[in-house]
Amino acid sequence: MLTRQEIIEDITNSFGFVPDWLNDMPDKVLEQYWDNHVWSCNDSKLLHRDKVLIAFGAAAALNCGYRTPFHTAQMRLHGFDDDQIKEAGWVVQNVAGASAYLYGVGYSQEKFLRELGALVKYIIKSHA
Numbered sequence: 051m052l053t054r055q056e057i058i059e060d061i062t063n064s065f066g067f068v069p070d071w072l073n074d075m076p077d078k079v080l081e082q083y084w085d086n087h088v089w090s091c092n093d094s095k096l097l098h099r100d101k102v103l104i105a106f107g108a109a110a111a112l113n114c115g116y117r118t119p120f121h122t123a124q125m126r127l128h129g130f131d132d133d134q135i136k137e138a139g140w141v142v143q144n145v146a147g148a149s150a151y152l153y154g155v156g157y158s159q160e161k162f163l164r165e166l167g168a169l170v171k172y173i174i175k176s177h178a
Contacts, residue, residue, distance in 0.1 A: 051081070052081065052084075054077050054080065054081075057080055057081060057084045058073070060084065060088075061084065072084075090105070098128075099128045099129075102121060102124045102125055102128050103125065103130075103138060105117070105121045105124070106118070106121035106122060106124070106125055106135075106138055106142075107138065107141065107142045107145075109121050110138075110139055110142040111142050111145070111146050122135060125138070
């Protein structure tokens with residue numbers, strides 16, 4: 051477990067400075083946030099590049115004006131070009147739109163899951 055000072059030094063080494071929003075965090079919150087940040091910036095069962103794409107999708111789906119630009123910048127640093135970023139945004143919109151539609155019309159989740167099971171079986175069988 052790192053001390054607050056060690057975390058601040060790590061942030062400074064990573065970003066060149068400590069953004070105020072991080073510096074203002076209570077010790078325990080900063081510790082948890084930074085631990086998660088360090089983990090997400092390293093390969094694990096998912097590559098860091100994949101985590102960047104997932105984080106962009108989550109931030110965009112939440113319409114987060116803070117994290118979407120951050121993760122867009124991360125995508126660029128990992129070699130994603132404008133067309134790939136736009137396509138990722140389209141995927142987010144497609145998932146969010148379908149979710150809003152299904153929820154909005156009150157589509158039965160049980161029925162949806164049954165249909166999903168049937169279509170997965172069909173796809174597996176047809177590609178075997």
